[in-house]
Amino acid sequence: MICEVIVDIAHSEVDKIFDYVCDFPVEAGTRVTVPFGRTTVTGFVMRVKEHSEYPSEKLRKIYRGDDYPALNTECLALSRKIAERYRCPLALTLRLFLPSEMRTGKVAERYRSYIRIADGAYEPPARAAAQTALLAYLDEKGEEEAPVLREKFGGAVSALLKKGVLAEEKRQILRDPYRGVTGGGAHTLTPAQRAAVERVSSTPKTVTLLHGVTGSGKTEIYLTLIANALAAGKTAIFLVPEISLTPQMLAQLRARFGSSAAILHSGLSAGERFDEWQRLRAGTARIAIGARSAVFAPVENIGVIVIDEEHDGSYSSETSPRYDTFDVAAFRARYNKCKVVLGSATPAAETYRRAVGGEFELVSLPDRINARPMPEVRIVDMRREVRRGNPSPFSAVLREKLGACLDAGNQAILFLNRRGYSQTVICRDCGYVAKCENCDVSLTYHSEENCLKCHYCGTRYKMLPACPSCGGVHLGYVGTGTQKVAAELKKLYPAARILRMDMDTTGGKEGHYQILRRFSEREADILVGTQMVAKGHDFPAVTLVGILDADMSLHFPDYRSGERTFQLVTQVAGRSGRAGETGEVVLQTYDPDNYILRFAAKYDYTGFYEHEIGMRAAMAFPPFAKIVRVMVCGADERETVAALKDTYGRLQSVYAAHAESFLFFNRMHAPVKRIQNKFRYQVLMRITDESVLKEIYDAVSAEKHKNVLVYVEENPSNLS
Numbered sequence: 001m002i003c004e005v006i007v008d009i010a011h012s013e014v015d016k017i018f019d020y021v022c023d024f025p026v027e028a029g030t031r032v033t034v035p036f037g038r039t040t041v042t043g044f045v046m047r048v049k050e051h052s053e054y055p056s057e058k059l060r061k062i063y064r065g066d067d068y069p070a071l072n073t074e075c076l077a078l079s080r081k082i083a084e085r086y087r088c089p090l091a092l093t094l095r096l097f098l099p100s101e102m103r104t105g106k107v108a109e110r111y112r113s114y115i116r117i118a119d120g121a122y123e124p125p126a127r128a129a130a131q132t133a134l135l136a137y138l139d140e141k142g143e144e145e146a147p148v149l150r151e152k153f154g155g156a157v158s159a160l161l162k163k164g165v166l167a168e169e170k171r172q173i174l175r176d177p178y179r180g181v182t183g184g185g186a187h188t189l190t191p192a193q194r195a196a197v198e199r200v201s202s203t204p205k206t207v208t209l210l211h212g213v214t215g216s217g218k219t220e221i222y223l224t225l226i227a228n229a230l231a232a233g234k235t236a237i238f239l240v241p242e243i244s245l246t247p248q249m250l251a252q253l254r255a256r257f258g259s260s261a262a263i264l265h266s267g268l269s270a271g272e273r274f275d276e277w278q279r280l281r282a283g284t285a286r287i288a289i290g291a292r293s294a295v296f297a298p299v300e301n302i303g304v305i306v307i308d309e310e311h312d313g314s315y316s317s318e319t320s321p322r323y324d325t326f327d328v329a330a331f332r333a334r335y336n337k338c339k340v341v342l343g344s345a346t347p348a349a350e351t352y353r354r355a356v357g358g359e360f361e362l363v364s365l366p367d368r369i370n371a372r373p374m375p376e377v378r379i380v381d382m383r384r385e386v387r388r389g390n391p392s393p394f395s396a397v398l399r400e401k402l403g404a405c406l407d408a409g410n411q412a413i414l415f416l417n418r419r420g421y422s423q424t425v426i427c428r429d430c431g432y433v434a435k436c437e438n439c440d441v442s443l444t445y446h447s448e449e450n451c452l453k454c455h456y457c458g459t460r461y462k463m464l465p466a467c468p469s470c471g472g473v474h475l476g477y478v479g480t481g482t483q484k485v486a487a488e489l490k491k492l493y494p495a496a497r498i499l500r501m502d503m504d505t506t507g508g509k510e511g512h513y514q515i516l517r518r519f520s521e522r523e524a525d526i527l528v529g530t531q532m533v534a535k536g537h538d539f540p541a542v543t544l545v546g547i548l549d550a551d552m553s554l555h556f557p558d559y560r561s562g563e564r565t566f567q568l569v570t571q572v573a574g575r576s577g578r579a580g581e582t583g584e585v586v587l588q589t590y591d592p593d594n595y596i597l598r599f600a601a602k603y604d605y606t607g608f609y610e611h612e613i614g615m616r617a618a619m620a621f622p623p624f625a626k627i628v629r630v631m632v633c634g635a636d637e638r639e640t641v642a643a644l645k646d647t648y649g650r651l652q653s654v655y656a657a658h659a660e661s662f663l664f665f666n667r668m669h670a671p672v673k674r675i676q677n678k679f680r681y682q683v684l685m686r687i688t689d690e691s692v693l694k695e696i697y698d699a700v701s702a703e704k705h706k707n708v709l710v711y712v713e714e715n716p717s718n719l720s
Contacts, residue, residue: 214574
């Protein structure tokens with residue numbers, strides 16, 4: 001028997017099929033250990049066949065293989081599709097379907113030994129008191145873990161095992177993340193929810209956009225569609241944009257479906273992730289929930305794929321392969337002949353255009369459950385606050401509303417999309433700004449640890465006692481972060497219990513969950529956070545939301561900056577007033593007349609969309625063109641610039657052949673010139689004909705630079 005094998009080495013030089021002889025039964029998708037050159041490597045069997053076109057004496061033998069195929073037929077087909085689409089080694093795409101620790105051999109099944117009385121009667125000798133006690137113990141208990149028995153009864157255990165009086169059995173123990181996570185049961189659907197479920201189920205279109213305002217009950221629609229899929233003997237995938245949302249969604253799925261729900265995300269321990277993957281692969285779990293990577297869950301016969309908050313930028317991978325989650329979900333939907341449901345209160349403009357254009361089914365939920373009103377948004381002009389001599393991050397209106405909220409026994413959320421204490425440390429004598437040695441960005445001060453941190457590479461620095469440039473000691477703090485906001489709140493409201501939720505406070509698997517649990521159980525009055533607090537959370541006691549710097553994302557050098565601001569403001573505002581009491585939102589801005597903020601304050605998505613899509617059409621931005629960026633990164637600037645010149649030269653040939661398809665073509669520094677000691681250059685293009693993409697990828701693939709990374713990004717979610 002001959003096996004076609006892809007070796008697990010992500011390099012273009014070995015990105016090809018190798019034939020091996022196999023003298024034991026094996027199926028396509030099985031991981032095998034094979035000789036390769038002078039070493040031994042892991043590989044994936046892509047196909048099994050009877051004959052090879054190579055002479056048999058030149059073929060080497062497979063050493064060993066797993067007991068079962070790790071990858072099913074669909075996974076193999078999808079890996080080929082991704083490798084072809086994004087021009088990356090097939091080994092790299094195959095890795096997407098496996099827990100990383102499984103590939104490296106650092107994790108395995110976990111077993112536990114149990115001992116019970118074997119069949120047949122046995123009378124221990126009169127002097128064997130320990131054996132008598134042991135048999136009496138097991139007679140009452142039935143079975144016990146082997147280590148516990150050996151600790152209690154010592155050598156009597158081994159003696160009875162030898163005689164066959166006792167039997168020992170090893171069982172696999174599954175590590176269960178979020179064991180304590182529980183949630184409520186199913187809810188009765190409203191007429192609008194029932195109609196939405198029927199539309200999704202009956203439409204001949206594969207993709208449905210569920211456009212519902214915050215609090216409109218989208219989650220219950222998702223759960224009903226999943227229940228319908230399971231009832232039909234199928235499986236489901238449920239994707240959320242943030243790890244912080246997975247415990248909340250998992251609680252609802254487990255309340256409804258028990259252990260059928262398995263969670264996949266990077267926050268789990270190696271063993272937990274491996275065991276959850278195994279449950280899905282074996283079919284004992286039939287619902288995969290997680291962030292972006294859960295789209296590669298090893299489930300078969302899929303009935304529905306849900307992508308919640310579909311607009312979120314985290315659904316685009318920023319590491320190779322640079323896939324778009326929707327593209328992968330669409331492939332799996334076609335393969336399984338199932339539905340994809342995209343849900344959002346603020347869909348991406350590209351998605352909404354495809355829905356109103358008829359490519360996707362569009363289902364709208366314009367009202368909250370039980371017709372609860374959307375919270376009133378009050379725009380506060382922070383320029384006036386400055387003129388009045390108010391230096392704090394809180395306007396007078398927000399302080400008044402916060403006091404009233406706390407006095408009434410309610411909860412509040414304050415949103416600021418910047419962590420740390422202050423954004424920048426600056427010398428007031430010479431103007432020196434503390435910057436990271438590895439990245440071309442300023443450092444952020446964190447008061448609790450009294451250190452400076454780089455939010456790009458994570459490097460920490462001791463707080464400066466004096467300016468390293470002029471020796472001055474007049475160091476100032478510019479900008480406000482969540483840490484400073486929490487400290488200021490403590491001064492204003494000493495009795496208030498305050499929680500902070502950002503990258504610095506959510507370390508570990510349950511970091512997000514524990515903060516959200518404590519806030520949900522009323523262990524805190526105010527939750528201060530970054531965009532982690534903006535999406536999907538449902539806190540009935542929250543009646544006030546404060547948005548502290550609504551302008552922050554408005555002026556990024558990115559064509560999506562207006563859209564992202566509208567989405568963030570709308571999403572975070574939607575956390576208020578989701579139960580009985582009417583909610584309020586205080587939106588602080590230095591640009592109160594900005595059209596984006598005005599649309600957001602009125603929850604006018606349609607108005608925003610029409611304005612935004614008109615602007616993009618006029619400027620020929622996506623979806624009316626595609627932005628393609630070729631990044632060139634290296635530790636040595638000379639080598640990086642040389643690679644940039646070579647790459648640019650090849651791309652110029654593509655540009656010359658298809659000049660009519662290019663709206664823009666140029667090379668330049670990346671906006672952030674250096675990250676993690678890597679110099680960054682880019683060739684930026686805007687094209688109107690996607691068929692040119694193949695030649696762009698071909699040109700980049702032809703570049704061979706040992707110490708410089710060159711790769712392609714399509715409509716990158718982050719242009720910095």
